[in-house]
Each structure stands twice: as structure tokens, then as C-alpha cells.
Amino acid sequence: MPFLTALVVFVGLLCTLDLVLTLGVIKRLREHTELLTAPPPTPAIPVGGSVADFAATTVDGEPLSGAMFAQDTLVAFFSPGCGPCEEKLPAFVSYARSADGAGSPEDRPVAVVVGDRDAAAGFVSRLSPVARVVVEDPGGPMGLAFKAEMFPTLLKVAPDDGGSLVVTDNQVRLERRPARESAATRPHPAA
Known part of the structure; x- marks a missing residue:
């Protein structure tokens, strides 16, 4: 009988552990499930929001x-070592290349690599042919001005009527070609 009682207690404890x-x-x-269904984070500056003043120097020495x-x-x-950044980089390069030659060098996209200069070298070599590249430490002037706290962050900016730099798009889709390039390369319909 004590054996049977011990067995019942053991099975009861095992079932309780399984339940827990x-x-x-x-x-x-x-x-x-909540993490997977949550909307992706958006950049800190909303569309129409102003970008703070900043001054930086590109890797080519240009202000x-x-x-x-x-x-x-x-x-x-x-940011070097960022998996999503590595995934997004080829699309950014392709997008920037499609816009290349559409205007002056000042019209080229800007790429900011946040991190150690040695670790950033791979990004810089791939970005330099198609964009103005700035390398800065975390908390650098451009990161602070654009409130870039997650990587990658892609924003379109333009001056407003008063000359202030504002965000025109904070959900940039790199699959689309830049408007100035796609209009120029689009075949014209026969009249």
C-alpha cells in the first residue's frame, strides 16, 4: 500500500510540473506572437518633421x-555588424546607382556609417562609388540631427519653403527607382 501511495504522489507531482x-x-x-505582429518601428522624425542643424565631413573630405x-x-x-543593414545595403547601392548621373554630385544620396572606422571600411568601399559617405561614432552630429537610433534608417529629406530640412518620407522603399531617373529612362509611347 505505501508503494501505491508513493506512485500516486509521484504521478501527481509529475502532472503538476507538466502543467507549470x-x-x-x-x-x-x-x-x-505580440512581437511578430507588432508594426515595425518608425524613425523618430515623422514626415514633415524638421531635421536639426548639423555639420559633418564625408570620407572624401567634403563638408x-x-x-x-x-x-x-x-x-x-x-552600422557595421548589423544583419538588417547587410541585407538592405545591396538594394540601397542599386537605388543610388539608378539615381547616379541624374544631377550634380551634391544630389547623390547620403550614407552615414555609424561605428568604428576600421569596421566601417567594408561599408565605405561599397557605398563610396554611389553616395556621399560619412563615418561617425554613435551619437555623432548626423545621427543626433536625424534622430537615427535604429539601423538601418532610411529617410528622404528636402528643404521646405523656409529653407529648413524636413523629412519627406520615413518609410523609403528601395525597390522603386528614383522618380527623376525612372521618368528619364521610361520608354515614350509611340504617337
Whole structure:
């Protein structure tokens, strides 16, 4: 009889442990479901929001400031060691290349690589042919001005009527060709 009582207690404890573990798994699954269904984070500056003044220097030694943006310009923030940045980089290069030659060198996209200069070298070599590239430490002038706290961050900016630099798009889709390039290369219908 004591053996049977011990067996029943053991099975009861085993079932209780199983129940606790199952409830823990269910809780974790709910947390993961919430994370997966949450909308992606948006950049800190909304469309129409102003970009703070900044002054930076490109890797080619050219000065760069908000006053130098004359038209709608793509500004991207990347960070070495960032998986999503590595994934987005080829699309950015392709997008920037399709806009290359459409205007003056000042009209080229801007790429900001945030991190150690040695670690940024791979990004710089791929970005330099198609964009104005700035390398800065975390908390650098461009990162602060654009409130870039996540990577990659892609924004389109342009001067407003008062000359202030404002965000015109904070959900840039790189699959689309730049408007000035696609209109120029689009075949004309026969009349």
C-alpha cells in the first residue's frame, strides 16, 4: 500500500510540473506572437518633421550640412555588424546607382556609417562609388540631427519653403527607382 501511495504522489507531482511548464510555454508563445505582429518601428522624425542643424565631413573630405540639400535626397544610416543593414545595403547601392548621373554630385544620396572606422571600411568601399559617405561614432552630429537610433534608417529629406530640412518620407522603399531617373529612362509611347 505505501508503494501505491508513493506512485500516486509521484504521478501527481509529475502532472503538476507538466502543467507549470506548459503554462510557461504558452506565455512565451503569446509574447513572441505580440512581437511578430507588432508594426515595425518608425524613425523618430515623422514626415514633415524638421531635421536639426548639423555639420559633418564625408570620407572624401567634403563638408556636408543641412543647408547643402537642394532637393529630395535619400539619407541612410547603416552600422557595421548589423544583419538588417547587410541585407538592405545591396538594394540601397542599386537605388543610388539608378539615381547616379541624374544631377550634380551634391544630389547623390547620403550614407552615414555609424561605428568604428576600421569596421566601417567594408561599408565605405561599397557605398563610396554611389553616395556621399560619412563615418561617425554613435551619437555623432548626423545621427543626433536625424534622430537615427535604429539601423538601418532610411529617410528622404528636402528643404521646405523656409529653407529648413524636413523629412519627406520615413518609410523609403528601395525597390522603386528614383522618380527623376525612372521618368528619364521610361520608354515614350509611340504617337
